[in-house]
Amino acid sequence: MFPLRNELAREASEAALIEAENPSDPQIHPVANSEPRLALPRIAMITGAGGLLGRAMHARLEKSGWRVVSFTHPELDITNDVDVQATIERIRPDVLINCVATADVDRCEIEPDWAYRVNEKGPESLARACRLVEAELVHVSTDYVFDGTKPGFYTQEDEPSPQSIYGTSKLAGELAVRKQNDRSYIVRTSWLFGAGGKNFGSRVIEYARNGAALKGVMDQTSIPTYAPDLAGRIEEIIDLGIHGLYQVTSTGPTNWLEFARLALDLAGLQDVKLEPVTRASLNQRAPRPQNSAMRCLLSEKLQLPPLRHWKDALKEFVGQC
Numbered sequence: 001m002f003p004l005r006n007e008l009a010r011e012a013s014e015a016a017l018i019e020a021e022n023p024s025d026p027q028i029h030p031v032a033n034s035e036p037r038l039a040l041p042r043i044a045m046i047t048g049a050g051g052l053l054g055r056a057m058h059a060r061l062e063k064s065g066w067r068v069v070s071f072t073h074p075e076l077d078i079t080n081d082v083d084v085q086a087t088i089e090r091i092r093p094d095v096l097i098n099c100v101a102t103a104d105v106d107r108c109e110i111e112p113d114w115a116y117r118v119n120e121k122g123p124e125s126l127a128r129a130c131r132l133v134e135a136e137l138v139h140v141s142t143d144y145v146f147d148g149t150k151p152g153f154y155t156q157e158d159e160p161s162p163q164s165i166y167g168t169s170k171l172a173g174e175l176a177v178r179k180q181n182d183r184s185y186i187v188r189t190s191w192l193f194g195a196g197g198k199n200f201g202s203r204v205i206e207y208a209r210n211g212a213a214l215k216g217v218m219d220q221t222s223i224p225t226y227a228p229d230l231a232g233r234i235e236e237i238i239d240l241g242i243h244g245l246y247q248v249t250s251t252g253p254t255n256w257l258e259f260a261r262l263a264l265d266l267a268g269l270q271d272v273k274l275e276p277v278t279r280a281s282l283n284q285r286a287p288r289p290q291n292s293a294m295r296c297l298l299s300e301k302l303q304l305p306p307l308r309h310w311k312d313a314l315k316e317f318v319g320q321c
């Protein structure tokens with residue numbers, strides 16, 4: 001039985017508001033966490049470590065001197081509650097970063113049980129096991145929790161209203177994590193791209209070099225986010241020690257058509273044809289939000305500087321392709 005959308009949305013929205021608007025909350029005190037953190041060796045555990053963000057997160061934390069213990073899908077399936085409990089009990093991380101995803105949003109519509117197992121029940125197990133060993137949890141979520149009808153930027157004060165099973169199950173995961181572990185950071189992000197990614201943004205250059213016919217969706221807006229930059233921000237958030245709901249993206253809303261055109265141009269593939277299409281013309285099963293660009297009230301309150309523009313990050317990424 002799936003939770004009601006409105007109920008999930010209301011709870012998430014209320015919780016976000018409290019966290020973003022209550023600077024006197026004892027959790028919102030960077031000093032409280034910083035001293036012991038600097039003095040002790042820190043262990044980070046990563047789940048979903050074989051994916052785009054998981055790899056970027058591993059690289060980032062290892063470079064920063066953390067002891068990083070990473071698990072790919074075959075090494076730890078987060079839907080196996082017994083394995084989850086045993087592994088976290090054994091590793092006893094200071095923080096666990098859950099980078100697991102059901103990347104195929106259309107498959108979620110066909111297999112909702114699978115979507116809820118991975119996006120809600122798995123994170124719930126992780127959060128419970130983390131609480132038992134007093135570990136913090138970073139849980140990554142999505143802009144697809146919003147319905148996409150707002151003209152401007154979505155903030156934590158906007159009520160989530162997911163339109164797809166993917167979005168609804170991810171929102172359920174956010175709430176499950178919050179309920180199980182109040183030492184958690186929920187980090188919503190959008191349109192991830194980077195090395196090793198399997199999605200359109202990460203692979204458009206590869207597709208072009210292989211001679212594929214390319215289509216760029218022109219009527220869906222969000223913010224492409226460079227996975228290594230998100231990983232860096234997640235580390236900063238952990239260092240601050242302020243638990244709550246974050247919305248972390250690169251800077252600058254766009255659509256896939258503009259993103260892909262610039263990626264091709266930067267790669268010297270100006271001659272490659274890119275057909276502008278509407279999302280509806282692709283006949284996909286899951287609805288996508290038409291506009292899901294986000295801002296982060298909590299980051300602004302904490303004076304975390306915006307991440308660089310996606311165009312600058314794309315230049316760096318294309319240089320490695």
Ligand SMILES: NC(=O)c1ccc[n+]([C@@H]2O[C@H](COP(=O)([O-])OP(=O)(O)OC[C@H]3O[C@@H](n4cnc5c(N)ncnc54)[C@H](OP(=O)(O)O)[C@@H]3O)[C@@H](O)[C@H]2O)c1
Binds near residue numbers: 051099103122190
């Ligand atoms: N990609 C985006 O555009 C985007 C946008 C907004 C938010 N996000 C969020 O960002 C996070 C990271 O996404 P990503 O793009 O890095 O995803 P990704 O590249 O698809 O990686 C996800 C990883 O999770 C693994 N996985 C799937 N089911 C698992 C399970 N039951 N137990 C353990 N591992 C499992 C996958 O392994 P297999 O491949 O073997 O299944 C894969 O290695 C997710 O929370 C996602 O919802 C992503």
